[in-house]
Amino acid sequence: MAKPLSFETICSTEVKELRLNKPHVLPIYASSSFVFDDLQHSQDVFTGKKPGYLYSRYANPTIRSVADKLAKLEGFELDASVECLLTNSGMSAISLVISSILTSGDKVLTQANLYGGTTEVLNKVFANFGIETIFTDLSNLTRVEQLITEDDRIKLVYGESPANPSLDCIDLQAIANICQRHSILSAIDNTFCTPYLQRPLNFGIDFVIHSTTKSLNGHGNSIGGAVVYDEKHHKKLWTTYKLLGLNPSPFETWLLHNGLKTLTLRMDKACSNAMKIATALESHNNVDFVNYPGLPNHRAHTIASKQMTQYGAMLSFEVKGGIDQGKRFMDKVNLLTQAPTLGDLDTLLLHPASSSHLNIDREIRIENGITDGLIRMSVGIENIDDLLTDITQALN
Ligand SMILES: Cc1ncc(COP(=O)(O)O)c(C=O)c1O
Numbered sequence: 001m002a003k004p005l006s007f008e009t010i011c012s013t014e015v016k017e018l019r020l021n022k023p024h025v026l027p028i029y030a031s032s033s034f035v036f037d038d039l040q041h042s043q044d045v046f047t048g049k050k051p052g053y054l055y056s057r058y059a060n061p062t063i064r065s066v067a068d069k070l071a072k073l074e075g076f077e078l079d080a081s082v083e084c085l086l087t088n089s090g091m092s093a094i095s096l097v098i099s100s101i102l103t104s105g106d107k108v109l110t111q112a113n114l115y116g117g118t119t120e121v122l123n124k125v126f127a128n129f130g131i132e133t134i135f136t137d138l139s140n141l142t143r144v145e146q147l148i149t150e151d152d153r154i155k156l157v158y159g160e161s162p163a164n165p166s167l168d169c170i171d172l173q174a175i176a177n178i179c180q181r182h183s184i185l186s187a188i189d190n191t192f193c194t195p196y197l198q199r200p201l202n203f204g205i206d207f208v209i210h211s212t213t214k215s216l217n218g219h220g221n222s223i224g225g226a227v228v229y230d231e232k233h234h235k236k237l238w239t240t241y242k243l244l245g246l247n248p249s250p251f252e253t254w255l256l257h258n259g260l261k262t263l264t265l266r267m268d269k270a271c272s273n274a275m276k277i278a279t280a281l282e283s284h285n286n287v288d289f290v291n292y293p294g295l296p297n298h299r300a301h302t303i304a305s306k307q308m309t310q311y312g313a314m315l316s317f318e319v320k321g322g323i324d325q326g327k328r329f330m331d332k333v334n335l336l337t338q339a340p341t342l343g344d345l346d347t348l349l350l351h352p353a354s355s356s357h358l359n360i361d362r363e364i365r366i367e368n369g370i371t372d373g374l375i376r377m378s379v380g381i382e383n384i385d386d387l388l389t390d391i392t393q394a395l396n
Pocket of ligand 1: 089090091092115117160164189191192210211212213223224225341
């Protein structure tokens with residue numbers, strides 16, 4: 001009879017029993033590495049001759065499954081091979097695109113009314129690597145084409161539509177057409193929409209970026225990001241991805257997967273609530289202006305109607321009396337919560353000038369519609385009457 005294993009060996013060895021039943025729900029593969037049958041197997045997987053997992057910084061079954069699902073959603077009804085890489089934050093998804101396709105001396109053309117973190121990473125990180133950023137109004141297509149024509153160092157147009165928090169929209173089809181004419185690449189941050197409301201790849205955009213932290217997860221319990229693209233871009237992105245170690249954790253990806261299952265239900269309800277709240281705000285005497293692309297008189301209404309299936313769950317507005325009255329409003333709401341995120345199940349408020357856009361030059365901020373008193377609202381899935389009652393009493 002073989003000598004029984006010692007206590008310490010039983011403690012330290014991996015379990016090897018057969019996993020007989022297939023789980024119904026995607027398991028969390030919390031394993032940093034994957035074992036090989038023998039040396040030949042290892043060599044075949046490392047050289048790509050055989051499919052398989054090696055090391056979770058490169059790929060992991062939980063992460064791969066969810067990335068494939070997101071690729072299917074962004075590539076829905078698209079006749080192309082779409083791939084997705086999930087990252088450990090929205091910021092790392094943005095950084096993955098910039099650092100994979102641009103090198104020192106290249107320029108990125110973008111809009112000044114981006115999410116504050118994106119402006120900062122371009123100005124404070126990529127600028128140090130010789131990647132220059134030109135800010136312009138991406139809805140001025142003549143100007144966009146002129147800038148690209150005059151400067152062959154512009155290699156990427158990077159946009160956000162709708163933008164955070166001004167809700168301005170850019171014409172995705174027109175931007176993609178200009179980029180294709182000049183053989184340069186385009187990227188769109190699709191965080192506010194999710195692929196349920198807008199699919200930039202369908203318009204010819206090259207890279208779709210997400211902070212999955214937001215509506216894709218929808219429950220506010222994980223930080224993550226994604227880049228979705230045609231497979232022809234695979235090599236460049238994947239090399240940067242694995243070498244910079246941008247992978248998310250299997251657990252946070254699993255949370256994202258749970259959220260994705262109810263994406264359509266959540267978005268339908270939140271968009272419907274947002275439309276009703278925007279309409280109520282617009283007609284309230286104590287509100288100066290409302291930014292919501294669903295409002296017929298909003299400057300982005302026509303373009304949003306062309307490229308979005310619903311107008312989203314995000315809006316921003318300014319209370320009459322600016323910052324002082326805005327503060328009072330935020331202190332008076334009971335049901336709504338102040339939190340520096342968006343896309344959760346419950347309705348959230350944020351004051352961009354003192355949070356997400358704190359480090360953006362005031363003059364630039366105001367020029368781009370992010371006024372001192374602007375309040376951003378991420379509308380949730382609560383009962384609309386409860387929301388309107390709370391908002392109205394606070395405004396009154
Ligand atoms: C539009 C947009 N893109 C990207 C990000 C960055 O995402 P993360 O916080 O997941 O890094 C945010 C964060 O608020 C955002 O609003």
